[in-house]
Amino acid sequence: MSAATRRVEHVTCLGCGCACDDITVVVQHDRIGEARNACALGAAWFGDGTMTPDVRVHGRTAPLEQALDEATRILRAAQRPLVYLAADLSCEAQREAVALGDRLGAMLDSVSSGAAAGILAAQRRGRAGATLGEIRQRADVIVFWGTDPAERYPRFTSRYAVEPQGLQTPEGRRSRTVIAVDVGARRGPGDAAARVAVAPADEIDALGVMRATVQGRVATDHERFRSAVELARRMGAGRYVALVADGEPGAAPADPDAAEALVTLAQALNAPTRCALVVLRGGGNRSGADAVVTWQTGFPFAVDFAPGYPAYRPQHGAAGLLAAGEIDAALVIGSPASLPDSMATGLAPLVTVAIGPHVSGASFKPAVALDTGIAGIHEGGTAFRMDDVPLPLRPVLAGPPTAAGALRSLRERLGA
Amino acid sequence: MSAASRLRISGGTVYDPANGVDGEVRDVCIDGDRIVAELPSNVPRLDARGMIVMPGGVDIHAHIAGSSVNQGRRLLPEEHAADPVPAPRLADGATARSGTGGTIPSTFTTGYRYAGLGYTTAMEAAVAPLAARHAHAELDDTPIIDSGCFVLLGNDDYLLRQLAAGELARVRQYVAWLLGATRAYAIKIVNPGGIARWKSGGAERNVGAIDDPVGSSSVTPRKILEVLAGAANTLELPHPVHIHCNNLGQPGNVGTTLQSMQALAGQRAHFTHLQFHSYGGERGKGWKSAARDVIEHVNAHPEISADVGQVMFGPATTLTADAPVEHLLYTSTGRKWVNVDSELETGCGIVPYAYREQAAVAALQWAVGLELFLLARDPWRVVLSTDHPNGGSFLSYPQLIRLLMDRTYRDEQLKRVNQKMLVGSALLDGLGREYTLSEIAIITRAGPARLLGLKTKGHLGAGADADVTIYADHPDRAQMFATPRHVIKGGTIVVEEGQLRRAPAGRRLAVRPEYDAAVTKDLKRFFQDYACVSFENYGAEPVS
Numbered sequence: 021m022s023a024a025t026r027r028v029e030h031v032t033c034l035g036c037g038c039a040c041d042d043i044t045v046v047v048q049h050d051r052i053g054e055a056r057n058a059c060a061l062g063a064a065w066f067g068d069g070t071m072t073p074d075v076r077v078h079g080r081t082a083p084l085e086q087a088l089d090e091a092t093r094i095l096r097a098a099q100r101p102l103v104y105l106a107a108d109l110s111c112e113a114q115r116e117a118v119a120l121g122d123r124l125g126a127m128l129d130s131v132s133s134g135a136a137a138g139i140l141a142a143q144r145r146g147r148a149g150a151t152l153g154e155i156r157q158r159a160d161v162i163v164f165w166g167t168d169p170a171e172r173y174p175r176f177t178s179r180y181a182v183e184p185q186g187l188q189t190p191e192g193r194r195s196r197t198v199i200a201v202d203v204g205a206r207r208g209p210g211d212a213a214a215r216v217a218v219a220p221a222d223e224i225d226a227l228g229v230m231r232a233t234v235q236g237r238v239a240t241d242h243e244r245f246r247s248a249v250e251l252a253r254r255m256g257a258g259r260y261v262a263l264v265a266d267g268e269p270g271a272a273p274a275d276p277d278a279a280e281a282l283v284t285l286a287q288a289l290n291a292p293t294r295c296a297l298v299v300l301r302g303g304g305n306r307s308g309a310d311a312v313v314t315w316q317t318g319f320p321f322a323v324d325f326a327p328g329y330p331a332y333r334p335q336h337g338a339a340g341l342l343a344a345g346e347i348d349a350a351l352v353i354g355s356p357a358s359l360p361d362s363m364a365t366g367l368a369p370l371v372t373v374a375i376g377p378h379v380s381g382a383s384f385k386p387a388v389a390l391d392t393g394i395a396g397i398h399e400g401g402t403a404f405r406m407d408d409v410p411l412p413l414r415p416v417l418a419g420p421p422t423a424a425g426a427l428r429s430l431r432e433r434l435g436a
Numbered sequence: 437m438s439a440a441s442r443l444r445i446s447g448g449t450v451y452d453p454a455n456g457v458d459g460e461v462r463d464v465c466i467d468g469d470r471i472v473a474e475l476p477s478n479v480p481r482l483d484a485r486g487m488i489v490m491p492g493g494v495d496i497h498a499h500i501a502g503s504s505v506n507q508g509r510r511l512l513p514e515e516h517a518a519d520p521v522p523a524p525r526l527a528d529g530a531t532a533r534s535g536t537g538g539t540i541p542s543t544f545t546t547g548y549r550y551a552g553l554g555y556t557t558a559m560e561a562a563v564a565p566l567a568a569r570h571a572h573a574e575l576d577d578t579p580i581i582d583s584g585c586f587v588l589l590g591n592d593d594y595l596l597r598q599l600a601a602g603e604l605a606r607v608r609q610y611v612a613w614l615l616g617a618t619r620a621y622a623i624k625i626v627n628p629g630g631i632a633r634w635k636s637g638g639a640e641r642n643v644g645a646i647d648d649p650v651g652s653s654s655v656t657p658r659k660i661l662e663v664l665a666g667a668a669n670t671l672e673l674p675h676p677v678h679i680h681c682n683n684l685g686q687p688g689n690v691g692t693t694l695q696s697m698q699a700l701a702g703q704r705a706h707f708t709h710l711q712f713h714s715y716g717g718e719r720g721k722g723w724k725s726a727a728r729d730v731i732e733h734v735n736a737h738p739e740i741s742a743d744v745g746q747v748m749f750g751p752a753t754t755l756t757a758d759a760p761v762e763h764l765l766y767t768s769t770g771r772k773w774v775n776v777d778s779e780l781e782t783g784c785g786i787v788p789y790a791y792r793e794q795a796a797v798a799a800l801q802w803a804v805g806l807e808l809f810l811l812a813r814d815p816w817r818v819v820l821s822t823d824h825p826n827g828g829s830f831l832s833y834p835q836l837i838r839l840l841m842d843r844t845y846r847d848e849q850l851k852r853v854n855q856k857m858l859v860g861s862a863l864l865d866g867l868g869r870e871y872t873l874s875e876i877a878i879i880t881r882a883g884p885a886r887l888l889g890l891k892t893k894g895h896l897g898a899g900a901d902a903d904v905t906i907y908a909d910h911p912d913r914a915q916m917f918a919t920p921r922h923v924i925k926g927g928t929i930v931v932e933e934g935q936l937r938r939a940p941a942g943r944r945l946a947v948r949p950e951y952d953a954a955v956t957k958d959l960k961r962f963f964q965d966y967a968c969v970s971f972e973n974y975g976a977e978p979v980s
Binding site: 111139144146147149151153160180258260287290315319332404 | 501503506507509510511512513516517520521522523529531533534535536538540541542543544566567569570573574577593634635636637638763766767771772773774775776777778779780786965966967968969970972973978979
């Protein structure tokens with residue numbers, strides 16, 4: 021290996037919520053040459069790691085100090101500021117951001133508001149869950165509910181839920197039964213040992229029928245639920261069942277009732293056997309945002325500091341307030357690419373301060389843009405896997421100022 | 437007052453039982469962050485005449501930070517909405533944080549409320565090693581109090597495999613390595629073997645007795661207790677192994693509790709939330725108190741210590757690594773229930789709960805806790821806890837203190853509670869004991885500090901940490917202990933005239949025993965075969 025080449029091992033990838041921490045990054049001439057063990061999604065997330073960081077004030081390149089001064093002025097003048105956590109932030113940056121939101125009396129929200137259905141269901145009912153490694157050790161029946169992790173979580177099946185050998189699953193896949201549930205067009209994995217089709221309109225009812233079956237009740241003898249009843253029996257006969265669903269927007273289940281029905285089915289299965297519901301979450305340390313906001317405020321997202329304390333507004337998060345024209349300035353932190361369309365559109369007419377990777381090119385044209393590195397590539401700290409397991413980040417390249425550092429500077433200026 | 441300054445707390449009535457001071461009027465001198473024997477007469481004074489001066493409180497067992505606690509927080513939006521906490525106004529324009537309360541407050545509020553209660557140290561009693569990094573991050577956001585983590589062992593697959601293979605020497609090395617890697621302070625055992633059974637699926641969902649086999653016939657709760665207690669004592673850890681016994685909350689569990697104590701005869705061991713483990717009766721046939729049997733054993737065995745885990749009427753959140761118990765509780769009460777199986781290590785179960793005076797079991801639990809307190813002969817070894825937030829919030833400690841100090845008040849409460857299961861309770865025999873202020877100082881600071889091996893805490897002798905709480909001598913002891921006039925933490929006056937004025941960061945208490953590096957070779961192999969986290973990323977230490 022030449023002097024210009026170095027390797028960083030045990031790197032945590034935040035390309036999706038799997039947070040695989042077995043990546044070896046090969047750096048050649050200050051670029052990422054290779055991310056070994058990474059899937060295609062991970063390789064794309066790492067990219068070559070090069071950036072052309074910029075600091076812009078009202079569209080023009082400016083010194084950092086001037087940008088921080090202008091950001092301070094904008095946020096001080098705001099009557100109804102928004103602090104928004106996008107993806108690709110370390111927990112350390114998220115902690116700084118929540119502190120700023122508190123100080124500003126801001127509305128605080130995050131990309132997790134897109135996963136609200138599942139979060140709110142868990143707040144109403146709780147959860148029957150497990151960390152992903154426990155699925156690997158124990159699960160002999162794995163049911164993919166309207167999701168094929170191959171698309172958005174490519175290494176999920178090889179690292180956690182299907183292939184690997186575990187303490188009680190010594191043969192890997194052969195120790196398990198994999199069942200795909202196709203909910204309309206939301207299809208389970210193609211290589212499942214069995215398939216069950218559920219019409220989207222029947223999804224919640226089917227889950228209810230399954231729960232009744234598990235509890236030894238007969239909810240219906242209708243023909244169209246026969247396969248659901250049969251599936252519930254198979255699950256009840258398992259030793260340890262993993263029920264896998266996608267919690268991110270654009271995937272099942274965006275319907276709060278469906279999310280709740282999945283939780284209560286998983287809970288009910290813990291009477292006759294053991295069951296864990298796995299809710300798949302996206303990358304960029306989204307789960308970290310939920311955890312940090314929860315420990316600092318008591319609520320996982322959509323926290324309004326305007327009353328002088330944290331108030332929960334899950335039905336009236338950032339997107340809603342923007343649409344209603346209630347927000348007059350915003351501080352957006354993290355990767356703009358992770359913003360839902362409604363957010364990017366809502367931010368466009370506003371005076372915004374953006375701190376994060378590639379924010380100088382953000383579509384909503386921030387008044388102050390301060391490019392930082394990407395957490396996990398240029399910035400260290402901590403991130404959470406989708407199952408709330410904390411992992412260290414190992415920066416592989418030097419980068420522009422860190423998001424946590426920039427936020428700290430901003431806090432000092434704002435006296436926070 | 438900055439950390440480097442000096443202060444004389446003058447004329448207060450001092451309770452410093454570790455140094456044999458029982459209500460004497462004397463000065464307490466602080467230089468920087470330490471107590472000193474004497475100071476020149478011209479240093480600033482804090483007039484404490486007519487007030488009561490004690491060391492800062494030390495909570496030996498609470499759940500305040502980390503993955504399970506945060507799961508609990510996430511589950512309780514209603515509680516948080518009902519108890520908003522604006523940022524306190526600190527001196528010198530320093531920034532403080534807003535938050536929310538309830539049975540599991542946000543981190544900043546947790547720190548402020550402990551300090552406001554006169555507590556300056558609290559131990560987080562259940563940290564899964566895999567999530568230790570998370571617990572430390574939360575404690576970093578929990579101001580003022582010094583804190584430490586008890587790391588969960590006793591259901592972890594690596595340990596169980598070593599026990600099955602008879603590799604007892606390796607266990608000791610593993611424990612030493614793990615304590616350092618997770619920046620922990622002590623070893624915590626929760627329902628030894630029972631969580632492993634719960635996670636493995638199959639018909640056996642928990643262990644029922646201390647000789648039940650766990651996977652292998654050579655692995656039993658008894659074995660786990662013996663080996664880990666031995667490891668803690670051999671490693672000369674400041675706090676012995678901290679044990680949550682099998683069969684928590686089950687009628688008739690007194691047998692298991694006494695057998696666990698007998699299994700460790702002659703070894704130092706701390707039995708936590710003893711109240712939840714002191715029931716007679718039988719499942720399906722009713723409950724009764726067995727507090728007398730348990731406390732007599734504790735009284736007769738000076739190597740054993742305990743905290744009570746008192747139940748207080750009102751809201752609580754049951755939150756424990758003892759996941760099979762929480763499933764039972766969910767089945768009998770449940771609206772909300774969280775279970776999270778933690779890979780290769782432990783579990784987590786959460787059920788929000790309320791103890792009601794009119795509920796027979798809650799009344800029994802309340803009575804059993806009080807019996808343990810009132811029949812304990814050595815307050816240094818039977819100390820105060822509510823297993824916050826399991827038996828009630830730490831904010832209920834002042835009410836509990838009043839129950840212990842004021843027999844009239846206690847008897848009035850006793851009359852109000854459901855009597856159905858109280859037959860045979862020593863409380864009905866008219867336990868007349870009233871704790872003295874000195875005894876309260878022992879069970880809330882001097883005792884826990886001594887049991888934790890915290891040599892500079894829980895007392896006011898020269899060299900001690902300058903953690904001091906000053907109370908107005910109010911005849912209503914609940915009010916007195918709920919609202920200290922002044923609290924000094926590490927030499928900084930954090931509470932002044934009853935108001936929180938400063939919020940410095942607390943320190944982390946941790947041990948780092950030496951170990952033979954050969955154990956990491958074996959561990960790496962185990963990680964390679966089974967773990968889903970790289971060995972190099974495990975634990976709570978900063979990387980590169």
